[in-house]
Amino acid sequence: MGVTTGGSRGGGLRAANTMAVMPGPRSDGTTPTSAERGRARSVFNRLLERYPESRTALDYENAWQLLVVTVLSAQTTDENVNKAAPALFQRYTSTAELADARPEDVEKIVFSTGFYRQKTKSIIKLAQDLEDLYDGEVPADIDELVKLRGVGRKTASVVLAEVWDVPAIAVDTHVKRVAGRLGLTEETDPERIEEDLKALYPTDTWSALSMRFIQFGRDVCDARRPRCGSCELFKFCEWPERFEAAGKSTL
Numbered sequence: 001m002g003v004t005t006g007g008s009r010g011g012g013l014r015a016a017n018t019m020a021v022m023p024g025p026r027s028d029g030t031t032p033t034s035a036e037r038g039r040a041r042s043v044f045n046r047l048l049e050r051y052p053e054s055r056t057a058l059d060y061e062n063a064w065q066l067l068v069v070t071v072l073s074a075q076t077t078d079e080n081v082n083k084a085a086p087a088l089f090q091r092y093t094s095t096a097e098l099a100d101a102r103p104e105d106v107e108k109i110v111f112s113t114g115f116y117r118q119k120t121k122s123i124i125k126l127a128q129d130l131e132d133l134y135d136g137e138v139p140a141d142i143d144e145l146v147k148l149r150g151v152g153r154k155t156a157s158v159v160l161a162e163v164w165d166v167p168a169i170a171v172d173t174h175v176k177r178v179a180g181r182l183g184l185t186e187e188t189d190p191e192r193i194e195e196d197l198k199a200l201y202p203t204d205t206w207s208a209l210s211m212r213f214i215q216f217g218r219d220v221c222d223a224r225r226p227r228c229g230s231c232e233l234f235k236f237c238e239w240p241e242r243f244e245a246a247g248k249s250t251l
């Protein structure tokens with residue numbers, strides 16, 4: 001999932017939940033020092049300059065559609081999902097309709113997003129769970145969201161931040177890599193990384209963080225070929241291989 005510019009499409013669904021509160025300790029129980037918080041803040045400020053506004057590049061009109069397109073976005077581009085999803089939502093206009101869908105019909109529509117059989121199963125089960133557990137409404141609570149089959153903390157956090165304006169940090173492979181290289185966490189487990197980042201940043205920045213980390217991971221801090229030579233975060237970076245990578249990347 002990438003970012004694009006502009007305001008949120010959560011629109012009327014938004015609630016004011018973004019009071020700046022300094023959060024608790026890291027996953028190992030330690031509390032970040034003010035110097036560590038300052039460095040983390042500098043990283044975030046640079047990313048804000050690079051990406052002044054961000055939101056998911058996935059198209060959706062409401063919370064359940066965002067859940068569905070987020071599931072469909074696994075292992076493919078947002079563009080691919082945005083091409084396939086309109087036909088899906090035209091045919092199935094509610095979670096109740098999708099819950100009763102015939103898998104073979106859905107498979108044809110989501111085929112182009114790859115892993116179409118698994119994704120079809122996942123989104124039908126997701127719709128069934130939304131109907132059975134929450135009468136078709138998407139909850140604004142991470143513990144409730146992760147009860148839905150196919151919805152992990154990452155997807156739940158995207159929905160919380162995008163639709164409900166609830167502070168949340170979605171940790172995907174890009175966030176994991178970028179945060180690790182920058183020395184913002186030493187953890188490898190996504191939930192512990194989420195805790196470490198939450199300990200470093202005030203709550204009112206959480207939702208703005210992950211989309212920018214994700215995009216930065218795609219644009220600059222690539223897994224195999226990071227552009228360390230032209231990276232604005234070089235001076236904050238703790239990745240031992242950054243000097244060698246800088247020599248190889250375009251200045």
Ligand code: SF4
Nearest residue numbers: 221226228231234237
């Ligand atoms: S210096 Fe290299 S490894 Fe460090 S954040 Fe920038 S691109 Fe990533």
